[in-house]
Amino acid sequence: xxxxxxxxxxxxxxxxxxxxxxxxxxxxxxxxxxxxxxxxxxxxxxxxxxxxxxxxxxxxxxxxxxxxxxxxxxxxxxxxxxxxxxxxxxxxxxxxxxxxxxxxxxxxxxxxxxxxxxxxxxxxxxxxxxxxxxxxxxxxxxxxxxxxxxxxxxxxxxxxxxxxxxxxxxxxxxxxxxxxxxxxxxxxxxxxxxxxxxxxxxxxxxxxxxxxxxxxxxxxxxxxxxxxxxxxxxxxxxxxxxxxxxxxxxx
Amino acid sequence: xxxxxxxxxxxxxxxxxxxxxxxxxxxxxxxxxxxxxxxxxxxxxxxxxxxxxxxxxxxxxxxxxxxxxxxxxxxxxxxxxxxxxxxxxxxxxxxxxxxxxxxxxxxxxxxxxxxxxxxxxxxxxxxxxxxxxxxxxxxxxxxxxxxxxxxxxxxxxxxxxxxxxxxxxxxxxxxxxxxxxxxxxxxxxxxxxxxxxxxxxxxxxxxxxxxxxxxxxxxxxxxxxxxxxxxxxxxxxxxxxxxxxxxxxxxxxxxxxxxxxxxxxxxxxxxxxxxxxxxxxxxxxxxxxxxxxxxxxxxxxxxxxxxxxxxxxxxxxxxxxxxxxxxxxxxxxxxxxxxxxxxxxxxxxxxxxxxxxxxxxxxxxxxxxxxxxxxxxxxxxxxxxxxxxxxxxxxxxxxxxxxxxxxxxxxxxxxxxxxxxxxxxxxxxxxxxxxxxxxxxxxxxxxxxxxxxxxxxxxxxxxxxxxxxxxxxxxxxxxxxxxxxxxxxxxxxxxxxxxxxxxxxxxxxxxxxxxxxxxxxxxxxxxxxxxxxxxxxxxxxxxxxxxxxxxxxxxxxxxxxxxxxxxxxxxxxxxxxxxxxxxxxxxxxxxxxxxxxxxxxxxxxxxxxxxxxxx
Numbered sequence: 001x002x003x004x005x006x007x008x009x010x011x012x013x014x015x016x017x018x019x020x021x022x023x024x025x026x027x028x029x030x031x032x033x034x035x036x037x038x039x040x041x042x043x044x045x046x047x048x049x050x051x052x053x054x055x056x057x058x059x060x061x062x063x064x065x066x067x068x069x070x071x072x073x074x075x076x077x078x079x080x081x082x083x084x085x086x087x088x089x090x091x092x093x094x095x096x097x098x099x100x101x102x103x104x105x106x107x108x109x110x111x112x113x114x115x116x117x118x119x120x121x122x123x124x125x126x127x128x129x130x131x132x133x134x135x136x137x138x139x140x141x142x143x144x145x146x147x148x149x150x151x152x153x154x155x156x157x158x159x160x161x162x163x164x165x166x167x168x169x170x171x172x173x174x175x176x177x178x179x180x181x182x183x184x185x186x187x188x189x190x191x192x193x194x195x196x197x198x199x200x201x202x203x204x205x206x207x208x209x210x211x212x213x214x215x216x217x218x219x220x221x222x223x224x225x226x227x228x229x230x231x232x233x234x235x236x237x238x239x240x241x242x243x244x245x246x247x248x249x250x251x
Numbered sequence: 252x253x254x255x256x257x258x259x260x261x262x263x264x265x266x267x268x269x270x271x272x273x274x275x276x277x278x279x280x281x282x283x284x285x286x287x288x289x290x291x292x293x294x295x296x297x298x299x300x301x302x303x304x305x306x307x308x309x310x311x312x313x314x315x316x317x318x319x320x321x322x323x324x325x326x327x328x329x330x331x332x333x334x335x336x337x338x339x340x341x342x343x344x345x346x347x348x349x350x351x352x353x354x355x356x357x358x359x360x361x362x363x364x365x366x367x368x369x370x371x372x373x374x375x376x377x378x379x380x381x382x383x384x385x386x387x388x389x390x391x392x393x394x395x396x397x398x399x400x401x402x403x404x405x406x407x408x409x410x411x412x413x414x415x416x417x418x419x420x421x422x423x424x425x426x427x428x429x430x431x432x433x434x435x436x437x438x439x440x441x442x443x444x445x446x447x448x449x450x451x452x453x454x455x456x457x458x459x460x461x462x463x464x465x466x467x468x469x470x471x472x473x474x475x476x477x478x479x480x481x482x483x484x485x486x487x488x489x490x491x492x493x494x495x496x497x498x499x500x501x502x503x504x505x506x507x508x509x510x511x512x513x514x515x516x517x518x519x520x521x522x523x524x525x526x527x528x529x530x531x532x533x534x535x536x537x538x539x540x541x542x543x544x545x546x547x548x549x550x551x552x553x554x555x556x557x558x559x560x561x562x563x564x565x566x567x568x569x570x571x572x573x574x575x576x577x578x579x580x581x582x583x584x585x586x587x588x589x590x591x592x593x594x595x596x597x598x599x600x601x602x603x604x605x606x607x608x609x610x611x612x613x614x615x616x617x618x619x620x621x622x623x624x625x626x627x628x629x630x631x632x633x634x635x636x637x638x639x640x641x642x643x644x645x646x647x648x649x650x651x652x653x654x655x656x657x658x659x660x661x662x663x664x665x666x667x668x669x670x671x672x673x674x675x676x677x678x679x680x681x682x683x684x685x686x687x688x689x690x691x692x693x694x695x696x697x698x699x700x701x702x703x704x705x706x707x708x709x710x711x712x713x714x715x716x717x718x719x720x721x722x723x724x725x726x727x728x729x730x731x732x733x734x735x736x737x738x739x740x741x742x743x744x745x746x747x748x749x750x751x752x753x754x755x756x757x758x759x760x761x762x763x764x765x766x767x768x769x770x771x772x773x774x775x776x777x778x779x780x781x782x783x784x785x786x787x788x789x790x791x792x793x794x795x796x797x798x799x800x801x802x803x804x805x806x807x808x809x810x811x812x813x814x815x816x817x818x819x820x821x822x823x824x825x826x827x828x829x830x831x832x833x834x835x836x837x838x839x840x841x842x843x844x845x846x847x848x849x850x851x852x853x854x855x856x857x858x859x860x861x862x863x864x865x866x
Binding site: 018019020037039048049050053054056057059060061062063064065066067068082084086104105106108111115119123124125127131133134135136137138139140142143146147150151152153154183186188189 | 287288290291292293295296305344345348349350351353354355356357358359360361362400401403406407410414415417418448477478479510511513603606607610611613722725727769770771773774775776778779
């Protein structure tokens with residue numbers, strides 16, 4: 001159950017790029033003895049600490065809540081700290097930076113374009129009424145309506161798994177739409193019209209091709225594609241369902 | 252030279268830093284400098300709740316909260332600071348809600364609240380003559396005070412504050428790592444930071460600087476803390492000759508995931524979860540007959556150690572079980588209302604916890620208990636401040652002009668010897684806000700004072716020296732030895748012998764550290780070099796922690812001396828202040844605990860009289 005099981009010999013292939021020397025990215029291989037309960041992050045830190053200190057990667061919380069270590073692991077986006085060695089299908093572990101954002105060094109990409117898209121959808125509560133002396137009321141049903149999209153940790157796994165985003169980096173991307181959804185469907189918010197206007201664009205929700213890559217990539221198991229569809233529906237019908245009746249009906 | 256000038260510079264983009272930024276930026280130019288993207292900060296890992304006596308589900312008062320905070324801290328809490336904390340918590344929660352924080356809701360649409368360890372109210376049925384073990388024999392009973400958003404309350408706070416910072420147009424320097432404070436004539440006038448993406452140094456000239464760099468749990472082997480939590484702020488202040496307060500009080504959270512230390516929220520027990528030993532006994536009944544599993548964290552962590560020492564760890568090993576199965580909650584009647592619950596209810600209340608257990612333990616907590624052990628979690632100590640977040644340079648309370656601190660890096664002190672669950676979040680919103688206001692006021696009444704032309708020089712030299720040395724000994728060896736030493740010799744239990752050994756080990760590690768080199772000589776994202784610099788911070792804080800622990804010959808809160816098992820109010824009802832006096836040398840001072848006096852029957856008496864702490 002907890003550790004003690006036989007260690008696993010992994011061949012770790014990492015796509016490396018050092019801007020202070022390399023002309024182009026290249027692959028390097030390392031051998032790591034890993035405990036089945038180790039995280040992929042532990043494997044990479046083992047490489048960094050024991051074999052090659054120059055390996056560049058971001059990490060912080062190491063348990064899937066800070067969103068620092070999004071990367072492409074065996075061809076699929078995920079957080080290195082949420083994937084365990086025991087769950088790797090083969091003894092070869094392939095790691096490369098997430099796609100669609102400029103690589104700075106090794107597994108580190110420039111997150112600025114991602115955060116710029118996020119900021120473009122007005123990701124904050126808009127309510128111009130004077131605040132009451134206590135809380136604004138919201139029923140449990142209204143609160144549940146946008147619960148899924150509050151889970152987003154802005155790791156970029158979804159956006160950089162999205163083929164339309166790979167082809168067009170002006171596309172606002174799934175993560176930004178999820179964060180717009182989080183406010184559009186919040187009964188306390190008054191900024192939905194503005195956000196829908198921003199997203200009603202070829203670089204907004206209409207770039208989505210419903211590939212579902214975002215949903216499978218999300219380490220927080222947010223139903224990303226469904227959130228995007230709900231935003232599209234709100235745009236088409238001109239009405240926002242704060243109680244979740246339409247959501248329950250599904251699509 | 253990269254030079255920036257802002258009225259206020261805030262170091263750290265967690266809850267305290269962003270709360271301060273929201274306040275100060277209303278009045279003066281403000282920039283937040285953070286080594287992580289703001290949403291990566293560890294506030295986001297806080298789980299169970301944030302306490303405030305809203306009385307949404309049952310009657311409560313901020314006075315109850317203040318009493319619990321003071322008792323929880325084993326009376327080392329500064330009482331005015333605690334009252335401010337608990338009183339202002341209420342309006343801070345409403346502020347957060349108005350900012351959009353998605354709290355869970357009660358049936359009538361108000362903010363939902365849950366139980367947490369050590370949060371109580373007087374038992375209306377209390378009868379001192381009642382037979383022990385009966386309901387009436389309990390002077391205090393648990394109260395639903397922790398406002399929550401499932402078990403990801405910290406995530407919601409962090410996201411909400413970042414959203415508001417975007418709305419308000421706060422300036423961020425993301426992935427800029429502070430390496431030095433600019434101190435002139437006893438004042439703080441800015442910071443020096445490295446831009447991680449380029450390796451370039453930047454000087455930030457400021458009137459007010461806030462240290463909100465969080466904790467330093469990474470000095471211990473098993474910790475709930477993120478890799479980034481290396482105490483940069485307190486360590487750099489310490490190097491500038493400023494004191495650190497109450498460093499010997501370091502909290503071990505009882506329920507960390509076995510081996511990994513990942514936190515399993517106290518909300519597990521607040522919602523009815525129970526801890527068991529190898530014999531299937533609910534051992535907290537022995538150690539805390541009234542509150543049992545909801546006793547405060549230091550008590551629970553020591554109880555687990557006692558069980559393990561007595562050979563009652565699971566399978567004779569060094570862990571016990573935390574059980575949140577609905578059948579267990581129902582069997583022990585530990586649900587918040589005492590009523591029956593089902594698995595769906597547990598899943599809804601604790602979704603992230605359940606996910607962590609499934610991912611990192613391969614255990615489904617809906618069906619099985621989870622193996623847990625105490626994990627290094629929270630520093631009660633830190634940079635001493637007053638009620639406005641102003642940093643203090645001595646026991647007399649002399650302010651360091653221009654320097655502020657809030658959140659876990661600070662010690663105001665509202666946690667005393669042991670922090671209550673949820674009070675870290677309360678601390679960072681209440682005192683983050685206060686610090687932001689005070690920083691703005693300070694900036695409004697001051698000019699930019701000159702800083703030396705070579706402000707970056709010491710930092711540039713240190714980096715150059717580090718990069719010029721051959722790699723030599725791997726730095727992780729020093730880190731591992733430090734973490735093992737602190738865990739084994741300065742952990743949940745301590746003695747003169749273990750602490751003396753720890754002091755000597757840390758001194759030897761510091762000597763080896765001085766010769767470290769790095770193999771990555773690059774400028775761009777040289778995270779290897781930054782890890783070495785962070786290790787330097789941790790070693791300094793380990794030195795300060797051990798020095799305070801050696802000198803405090805009593806047991807209080809999280810500081811348990813097996814050679815001095817009792818609290819000794821005659822000698823140690825006071826805060827420790829530790830100063831660095833050069834090469835591995837420290838100096839200690841003590842300052843009185845702030846005590847509120849009230850008039851009672853024509854006499855002035857203490858409002859919170861010292862009592863033996865029992866749960």
